[in-house]
Amino acid sequence: xxxxxxVQEVACGDTHTLVIAGQGELFSFGRNQNGQLGLGHTSDQxxxxxxxxxxxxxxxxxxxxxxxxxxxxxxxxxY
Numbered sequence: 001x002x003x004x005x006x007v008q009e010v011a012c013g014d015t016h017t018l019v020i021a022g023q024g025e026l027f028s029f030g031r032n033q034n035g036q037l038g039l040g041h042t043s044d045q046x047x048x049x050x051x052x053x054x055x056x057x058x059x060x061x062x063x064x065x066x067x068x069x070x071x072x073x074x075x076x077x078x079y
Contacts, residue, residue: 001048002027013064018071019048024058026051026071034067038079 005021012018016030016037027048028037035042038051051071058074072078 009062011062011064011069013069014066016064016069017048018062018064018069020059020062024060024074026054026059026062028069036064036067036069038069038071 002019002021008020008024010017010019013030013036016028016032019027021027027050028039029045029048030037032039032042032044037045037049038053039045039049040053054071054073059071060074061072063070070078
């Protein structure tokens with residue numbers, strides 16, 4: 001899936017995965033019962049999906065918990 005994109009960081013929650021690739025683009029997949037994938041819905045995803053809410057921003061670090069995710073941007077903002 002990440003062909004042509006260098007993977008920078010991978011983080012896992014209880015049943016979901018977060019990946020920073022390319023120039024700081026964030027992708028997520030897995031269980032999404034509480035919206036922890038950050039995709040604007042609660043449908044589970046079997047393959048990596050771009051988190052479009054961060055389009056145009058550089059994600060520099062991510063972390064996943066049991067049913068939540070945290071992302072830090074190069075701008076210093078944390079979500």
